[in-house]
Amino acid sequence: MRLPGTRYQEHGWEQVRKLLGQCSLAALAHTGHAVLLDADREAALADYVDAVARVLHASGRRGALLGNSYGDTVLELALSLVYELQARPGDWAVLCAAVQAEHARMGPFWEAPGGDALLRKKFNDLYAVLRDKVDSDNYQAACGRPCSPNRMYAYRMLDTAYAEVARLLFGWREHRAQVGAILGRTIEAEPIEARRLRGVADCRAEWILRWSETLEALKGTPGPLHTRSKRFASLKTSPEKIQAMLGEIGEYEALSANGERAWLQDANDAGAWLEDYWRVLDESAQGSTPGPDQILEARQDALDQADAVVEEEAPADMRAPVLDAVLARQVSLPPRYLEMAAAAQDGGSWAVRTMAGDSLPVRLAVYLKLFGPFDDSYPAEWLDPATGELPTMGQLALLDGVSQPTLRKRRDAAIARLEAGMKEDG
Template sequence: MRLPGTRYQEPGWEQVRKLLGQASVQMLRTLAPHELQDPALLDRYVDETGALLHACRHTARAAAAGNSYGDSVGELALSLLYELPVQPAFWQAFLATLETELARSGAFWQQPAGEGMLRKKVNDLYAGLRDRIDADGYMVATGRSCTPNRIYTYRMLDTAYGEIAALFADWQAHSAQVGAILGRELQGIPIEVRQMKSIAGCKADWVIAWSATLEQFSGAAGPLHTRSKRFASLKNSPDKIAAMLAEIGEYEQLSANQDSAETFRSDAGEAGIWLEDYWRVLHASEQYEQDGGDSGPDQLLMAEAGEYESEADGAAVPDSEQAAEAGAEADRVDLHAAWAEPDETTRMLEQQRASAVSLPPGYLSLARLAQHAGSRMLGILAQESLPIRLAVYHKLLGVADDSYPDVWLDPATGELPTLQQLAALDGISMPTLRKRRNEAIDKLYAARPSGAA
């Protein structure tokens, strides 16, 4: 679930909770009972637990995504830990539960069987703290009042929507419960199954009915129908439920671009493709002028579309589709070498060279596939090896550019391989690499339209 200003309400919270529990148990199980009264215990806990979290920052759990805003599980765990001194009431409540259990069962946290109980109390500590922090963040982001209980309610409604969506998706196996939620006997696939595309399309009446059906179909009372007073008034306020569902859905839609890398992938090569198109238009403009046409940009664009007629004799410009087809055929011939896969022996040699310079074994094969098919630069340098072409980019655009495909980059640095690595990939010396790179750049300059920068 996403809400403005919140960071801990998404599925990554489960891993944050486990990481905090793991580090906290490791620190707390060494405490002597009398140390619970030490005023400096909170500072000691934060320091030692923070050091444990920092030490495991490279583990798979800590490095995993904690939310859709780019925070890792380890980062979220550390930031929540460091909120404790700012919200000491949560720590005092935690110590009170330890002392209560100490009076009843002794120093349970020092016993192997007591680790589960200690972990449960740590989980309760951070569950309350995260809702307090997210409620404060929500108020700052929206200017509306919010409490930890309201955050809890948002989360309950989001969970309810997930359960209802799962029932709707498998409605044939749960036809009786789905019928009870919709308030009618099902006759074929219900239209609501196709209509509810997101939480914004979930109706408050369905949530209330779903909660009412849980005791019958699962044996446990639904969240709106328990004896707890937390949601007692909510089941009689469908308008409040509807407003909260709509708010969750609206913000999820606004922030949905963070779920997909497609937008960033499409933007990544935009600058490079734009330059290629610019170069192509300059070249076409020069050629059009040499053929006696008007060099105006509007006329050039119309000519490319096959719609412009020369004012001199009224003759139509030759069919652009035929010209494009001929050019594409020439490109296929010129570019064949750029994509040609090497034989098995060469491929194994390439893998060995890549591994020797700390690159993935399949680096060259993947890098070839990522070449932009419409690139004019690739057409000019098709006969050069891939490491030479990358060295040209290295020289002209630098080691890091948004237009580079990810597979061109060294995973260790996030940049193009160094010239030393490229030379090793090509099986040549550094002086030879520089010589061939400079010759390739000279080819590019020689191929540019006259007068072009």
């Protein structure tokens, strides 16, 4: 999602979040965890900032990654947020209070199994809140319009909700009943709304409201606009506000699009949001709704865990098939999917020879783009048994171990080579 003045709302945030969590734990290993229990919080914050800044500067390749579509690197974004924290000691005080409460209950919990993960989550929560404060301030400066951190959170929720609605409309055959509920009519053929939906600005507020309403019947848990949380209270009965916010997101994304569209969100991206929505939904009496930040974390962590399984448990000569099985399981595909799909392709075809240097997920992404999710020429081994179609771009990106923007770039490069070869032959 792009909004004027914001720098932390795009997919690059995932790498910033992971880097800040990783480097915070490394910094505490040098300063000692007692810094979080220090009564002199101002001095403790200064010690933490100095330590984590040194670790961040040594972050290497991850820090050099692009963090957003404006050219900021992951390291630059992470450092900016750390220095912003020093200017907002109240947020540090909240973190220390949470750590002290856990310490009073469990002792030095960071030394227990899983303790590092719990501490890292507290830092993740700290920086997620701080991020929205920074971006909402910058939005106000850029637009001259008021924007609270809670409103920034609501923008992100609506952007993610739109992407999920788009995913359902494009996959209407598999989600016929839910799409009918969203559109308010029985669906017998492809809805015209799916063909007309080109971006978030085309989405209608009532679709978002009905989508949220459908979630309790499908999953047994209320959607973000139907919890008892006060976070979205101003939107629940104000479709005109929802429509205006959707329009604003779409307008700025259109204005700031960079031609290659590498940072625009595919409809399939929201699948990760919804998959983890049910797990992380706060079931407290307040019925609060988790932020979209928590949504993609599990997906990335799953890849990290897959790498760990391959490194630690598989013999060297078995790592490729084990990784195949682990990744296939993560994306709900049959074990040995990549192996079977590769064996099923026509190795003698001109297209396969032209794309010989590309990975199988890239080749499948090419077919998905050129011929659609289903074609009679596709071998059965290429298809996802759950849908009878090719895997989605999200699934293929996970199988290839790359981000969706990277997969799109590689797919488009392969298509360009095919087109060039056809012109030469013609």
